[in-house]
């Protein structure tokens with residue numbers, strides 16, 4: 001059985017982008033692959049976090065994974081900081097990386113720009129930690145959103161570099177991205193990705209938003225003055241974003257949607273997209289409220305930690321032995 005690893009940061013309230021680009025796609029793999037899904041809280045601290053909030057968001061995110069359909073009898077769900085090999089192999093991967101290749105990472109450049117003069121070094125060493133996360137489980141496939149493509153390429157480079165220097169220790173993983181990309185953009189600035197850390201809450205649909213909020217935000221989504229429903233990311237980013245949300249939920253192609261909406265106004269498209277999003281998120285929100293704070297959640301995370309640690313410790317030992325670090 002091939003192995004899957006993926007993670008989400010508890011760095012804010014989860015968005016429709018995190019769901020359509022990542023979480024929704026994690027679920028079907030649990031029937032066909034050995035899956036490890038992680039709350040990557042050590043990635044979240046690459047920018048300052050308030051401890052009580054980080055603590056709460058970590059279990060909330062675990063509850064969201066389960067509410068979205070993750071079955072703990074099929075997949076392993078755990079918290080990154082509870083399996084120490086992530087930080088340990090992270091250091092090994094840092095020593096395998098070059099400063100130049102880290103400085104070229106788009107996410108680093110974007111996030112560093114927002115930090116003024118005091119750029120946390122963790123922002124630059126985020127990709128080697130992500131490589132360690134994936135390589136510890138010898139993952140063959142990593143389901144992530146399109147925005148993570150550069151980080152997946154550097155993960156493959158680091159795995160190949162390590163294997164070349166020290167022998168075949170790591171599986172070199174492939175990225176898996178949803179068909180059509182499913183890159184969800186901000187509803188207010190549709191050339192920018194929808195993000196947990198965006199301060200503009202009207203621009204973002206959160207997984208736990210109430211129905212009225214979802215409808216209101218989609219109604220106010222930025223479009224254009226052409227009044228033609230056509231997928232054209234360059235010239236019609238707002239309408240294209242709505243079509244891509246529609247496609248990711250309805251499963252329809254852009255060509256089909258353009259035919260369906262021929263001659264119709266943006267109001268109709270917005271109403272249909274809002275109905276689809278509400279229909280998708282409402283059951284998740286209901287299950288989330290049943291799960292969060294339940295003792296069952298704690299038990300699932302304890303078991304997940306032990307299962308993840310069993311696998312990660314074997315790989316870590318292999319890596320440090322190969323490097324001459326193990327006495």
Ligand code: AQP
Pocket residue numbers: 007008009010011012015017018019020021022023143144145146147148182183184185193194195196197198
């Ligand atoms: N807008 C998006 N569209 C599609 N996929 C997305 N992902 C994130 N935003 C979108 C995917 O969600 C997964 C988890 O992301 P993450 O928590 O590791 O952090 P991120 O990519 O940096 O997500 P955010 O929401 O933008 O978080 P902040 O604001 O904290 O940086 C990944 O698979 C990602 O591709």
